[in-house]
Amino acid sequence: xxxxxxxxxxxxxxxxxDKDLLGExxxxxxxxxxLSKAIKDSILVNFGECGxxxxxxxxxxxxxxxxxxxxxxxxxxxxxxxxxxxxxLVRSIGNCPVVFNLLDISGCIRASKETALKCDxxxxxxxxxxxxxxxxxxxNNYLDKLK
Amino acid sequence: MGFFDLNIPFSYLPPAGVKATVVDNxxxxxxxxxxxxxxxxxxxxxxxxxxxxxxKDRCTIPLLTLGSLVKAAxxxxxxxxxxxxxxxxxxxxxFRQYTRVxxxxxxxAQRLSLNSxxxxxxxxxxxxxxxxxxxxxxxxxxxxxxxxxxIDFSTMSFHLIHATVNTAIKRGIYFEIKYSDLLxxxxxxxxxxxxxxxxxxxxxxxxxNLIISxxxxxxxxxxxxxxxxxxxxxxxVINLMFLLGISTERARAAISNNCRNxxxxxxxxxxxxxxxxxxxxxxxxxxxxxxxxxxxxRTKWDPISSGDGDMLLDDIxxxxxxxxxxxxxxSKAIDFTSALESLPSHGxxxxxxVGTEPLTQPPATKTTDAPVHSNSPVSDVRxxxxxxxxxxxxxxxxxxxxxxxxxxxERTTIVxxxxxxxxxxxxxxxxxQAAASLTLMRCTKLxxxxxxxxxxESHSEDKSLSPSESCFGISESPAENLNMESIAADKxxxxxxxxxxxxxxxxxxxxxxxxxxxxxxxxDDEMKIDASTEAxxxxxxxxxxxxEKHVTGDGNINLPNLSSETNxxxxxxxxxxxxxxxxxxxxxxxxxxxxxxxxxxEEPSVPYDNILEITMEDExxxxxxxxxxQQAHVQSPERDSATNSGKEGAKRRxxxxxxxxxxxxxxxQSRFKRIxxxxxxxxx
Numbered sequence: 072x073x074x075x076x077x078x079x080x081x082x083x084x085x086x087x088x089d090k091d092l093l094g095e096x097x098x099x100x101x102x103x104x105x106l107s108k109a110i111k112d113s114i115l116v117n118f119g120e121c122g123x124x125x126x127x128x129x130x131x132x133x134x135x136x137x138x139x140x141x142x143x144x145x146x147x148x149x150x151x152x153x154x155x156x157x158x159x160l161v162r163s164i165g166n167c168p169v170v171f172n173l174l175d176i177s178g179c180i181r182a183s184k185e186t187a188l189k190c191d192x193x194x195x196x197x198x199x200x201x202x203x204x205x206x207x208x209x210x211n212n213y214l215d216k217l218k
Numbered sequence: 219m220g221f222f223d224l225n226i227p228f229s230y231l232p233p234a235g236v237k238a239t240v241v242d243n244x245x246x247x248x249x250x251x252x253x254x255x256x257x258x259x260x261x262x263x264x265x266x267x268x269x270x271x272x273x274k275d276r277c278t279i280p281l282l283t284l285g286s287l288v289k290a291a292x293x294x295x296x297x298x299x300x301x302x303x304x305x306x307x308x309x310x311x312x313f314r315q316y317t318r319v320x321x322x323x324x325x326x327a328q329r330l331s332l333n334s335x336x337x338x339x340x341x342x343x344x345x346x347x348x349x350x351x352x353x354x355x356x357x358x359x360x361x362x363x364x365x366x367x368x369i370d371f372s373t374m375s376f377h378l379i380h381a382t383v384n385t386a387i388k389r390g391i392y393f394e395i396k397y398s399d400l401l402x403x404x405x406x407x408x409x410x411x412x413x414x415x416x417x418x419x420x421x422x423x424x425x426x427n428l429i430i431s432x433x434x435x436x437x438x439x440x441x442x443x444x445x446x447x448x449x450x451x452x453x454x455v456i457n458l459m460f461l462l463g464i465s466t467e468r469a470r471a472a473i474s475n476n477c478r479n480x481x482x483x484x485x486x487x488x489x490x491x492x493x494x495x496x497x498x499x500x501x502x503x504x505x506x507x508x509x510x511x512x513x514x515x516r517t518k519w520d521p522i523s524s525g526d527g528d529m530l531l532d533d534i535x536x537x538x539x540x541x542x543x544x545x546x547x548x549s550k551a552i553d554f555t556s557a558l559e560s561l562p563s564h565g566x567x568x569x570x571x572v573g574t575e576p577l578t579q580p581p582a583t584k585t586t587d588a589p590v591h592s593n594s595p596v597s598d599v600r601x602x603x604x605x606x607x608x609x610x611x612x613x614x615x616x617x618x619x620x621x622x623x624x625x626x627x628e629r630t631t632i633v634x635x636x637x638x639x640x641x642x643x644x645x646x647x648x649x650x651q652a653a654a655s656l657t658l659m660r661c662t663k664l665x666x667x668x669x670x671x672x673x674x675e676s677h678s679e680d681k682s683l684s685p686s687e688s689c690f691g692i693s694e695s696p697a698e699n700l701n702m703e704s705i706a707a708d709k710x711x712x713x714x715x716x717x718x719x720x721x722x723x724x725x726x727x728x729x730x731x732x733x734x735x736x737x738x739x740x741x742d743d744e745m746k747i748d749a750s751t752e753a754x755x756x757x758x759x760x761x762x763x764x765x766e767k768h769v770t771g772d773g774n775i776n777l778p779n780l781s782s783e784t785n786x787x788x789x790x791x792x793x794x795x796x797x798x799x800x801x802x803x804x805x806x807x808x809x810x811x812x813x814x815x816x817x818x819x820e821e822p823s824v825p826y827d828n829i830l831e832i833t834m835e836d837e838x839x840x841x842x843x844x845x846x847x848q849q850a851h852v853q854s855p856e857r858d859s860a861t862n863s864g865k866e867g868a869k870r871r872x873x874x875x876x877x878x879x880x881x882x883x884x885x886x887q888s889r890f891k892r893i894x895x896x897x898x899x900x901x902x
Contacts, residue, residue, distance in 0.1 A: 152460050159454040160401060162447060172256060172451040174304050190300070197296050 077129055079183035080153035080174040082158060084140040087167050099167045101137040109164045110144070113157040125152035133180065134187060136213045138206055139194040141174070143181065143183055188217045221257030221452040222477035224318060224344065225396060226250065227444040228263040228279050231322070241444055243286070246444050250282050250315075255297050256451040257305040260314035260477070262344055268322040269801050271331050277341035281315045284529055305452060313529040316481065316490050318344035320368055323354040332362035339363075344484055346394065352376035359386035365484050366429060368394040369419070371412040372403060378415070380422050388428045393419060396433025396446045397458055416462045425468030428453055429476050566625035
């Protein structure tokens with residue numbers, strides 16, 4: 072038994088969903104930093120200092136693929152619904168409107184990564200044509216990270 | 219379980235103007251697409267009314283069409299499939315659209331307009347009300363004829379009363395919570411109010427009779443026109459409701475089952491007389507009679523289909539494929555599995571399949587015809603030759619059959635005559651996934667074949683046939699017609715040979731010789747025809763042959779059914795030159811087929827003698843009737859088979875019908891025809 076339990080949420084980020092931008096030039100580049108900042112801001116707004124403080128302990132962006140725009144966010148099990156809600160309530164990263172969409176949630180990083188790999192591949196297939204060589208190489212790097 | 223979002227704005231209320239602003243079409247498409255992509259299977263386009271309701275407020279919401287969606291997002295189908303898989307929603311679930319009206323009620327007059335006789339409200343699928351004060355809220359809960367009470371929590375100027383809420387729940391009215399209030403309100407004060415009020419409502423309803431929807435921008439919200447950013451995925455919405463104190467299960471129900479139930483109820487109320495009787499417009503092509511049961515649609519009826527605006531994911535994929543590569547998906551001209559499993563009775567396609575067969579046929583024939591004909595005329599000729607030659611001897615037909623296995627498609631398209639003859643075996647041999655399209659093609663091919671036969675046979679009868687041919691002229695490519703003509707000529711020359719060979723042919727290939735021989739003098743070939751179909755004794759054959767006339771697609775239906783089980787059996791059967799012992803007894807048709815063939819192999823002369831007498835009568839009748847004489851033949855042998863095989867045959871038939879229950883709508887026409895024919899004959 073593990074005393075401290077985590078939840079891993081595989082999220083999909085729609086950047087500027089008013090346009091169909093999958094695989095096209097994106098207005099911003101997702102990074103671990105701006106993503107976690109947006110989420111933390113949202114937690115702060117919606118759940119206050121207390122909520123942010125309690126969830127910060129285990130909050131972490133475990134994996135981020137800016138090409139397929141999938142990310143894995145870790146949170147403690149107790150706070151994960153808060154964090155999840157906060158992510159749902161995120162409206163923008165910087166000036167770019169975003170929508171988070173949960174694809175999978177699991178209690179084990181390995182399972183989460185497996186799903187992420189599957190989803191990544193699928194999304195990659197969807198957007199393959201519009202990607203440049205460089206991006207495809209990058210993409211493969213990200214896929215390797217998951218393996 | 220599918221998720222619904224019953225509040226996609228069609229129009230929204232700007233704070234200043236009284237009248238609602240209609241959302242422009244591209245945004246509507248985007249919203250619908252997003253909802254679809256997020257995994258929802260149904261949306262309701264919401265029209266908001268403030269102030270006095272006029273006749274102009276009648277439902278004018280144009281449901282989105284497949285074309286607009288496909289144009290807007292080429293990758294939609296794959297993305298939708300991807301998300302549906304993750305949510306555990308079957309891919310084949312049709313995407314449904316409904317219309318909804320939300321009336322803002324403020325005063326007495328508006329309150330009273332919410333009655334069951336209001337024609338404006340009747341034109342919408344779903345009626346929602348937003349009460350703006352205590353009186354209207356109470357009225358909405360206790361008396362008004364509405365389906366949803368959609369409270370604007372941010373500016374709630376009245377108190378929820380436990381008893382009133384309970385009354386509403388007892389009356390089956392649903393409360394709506396719009397999560398866009400949580401998402402997009404910038405005013406923290408209002409947001410707090412939303413949460414506290416909504417929590418109260420949730421407390422009192424205990425999560426029952428709740429519906430969660432995305433929601434148009436709230437009435438008082440100035441900054442936001444509707445945007446795609448308001449939509450969230452079903453999982454996220456369920457989790458978000460955790461903030462309002464709704465448990466996961468309740469929230470899930472609120473977004474899926476409650477919506478579904480509500481819609482089913484509403485549609486029943488709207489589209490049924492006394493919630494029980496529905497009157498539908500019948501297509502003029504269908505024939506009606508007292509003998510025909512009227513239950514065709516019942517098995518396929520879908521309680522939550524609004525009748526139009528349903529979209530199948532397959533359609534989207536196909537529509538997109540069609541724009542890109544026309545003849546790519548040839549094996550799946552019609553997706554029978556999805557059509558049958560998901561019961562989308564009034565979906566786009568299924569209706570097409572059921573109601574207007576010819577509409578669905580052209581693509582099927584085209585996809586396969588085109589490549590084949592482009593091959594070369596030579597191959598056609600070759601095939602025609604082989605076809606005619608294989609009429610002559612059993613051995614040849616057998617080899618032909620083997621060939622068939624390898625190149626089913628070619629055969630089906632190129633040699634209509636042969637097609638006709640071997641339709642049965644072939645259809646069965648066709649791999650399951652291809653069965654649908656192939657059988658469809660076969661239908662038209664059969665038709666073509668019969669036409670050709672008729673042409674060569676006797677010209678007087680040609681005339682009677684020609685209408686039917688013209689009917690299906692669309693489905694056959696001109697090239698093929700030419701082809702058939704040439705083959706027909708071949709046939710004519712072959713006839714003499716065939717006459718002698720016919721009996722043996724019967725044994726091997728039930729239907730083929732029949733047609734070939736039918737080209738000869740009438741008496742003779744009548745007999746043979748009868749013999750051959752008698753040999754069939756098989757409902758499939760009868761039905762398919764009948765269907766040559768009115769392509770209801772019985773063959774299609776029977777064969778997919780058959781194919782899976784009898785595939786191997788029949789292949790065996792072919793290999794062993796139709797030896798009856800080889801085939802198992804378990805399957806009705808197989809055994810029947812086989813027994814017939816065995817019968818004919820062993821004692822080819824006996825059945826013919828018997829039948830000859832009967833068929834002579836039949837023939838006269840058949841000629842008197844202005845129907846295609848072929849059909850007459852088909853009927854007569856059927857009768858013969860009934861009389862000959864007696865109860866056994868009848869029993870078999872019953873069994874088969876039971877099994878074909880799901881395909882009833884397809885079957886009925888032909889069946890009815892058969893019955894009426896039989897009667898006519900009996901009377902004669």
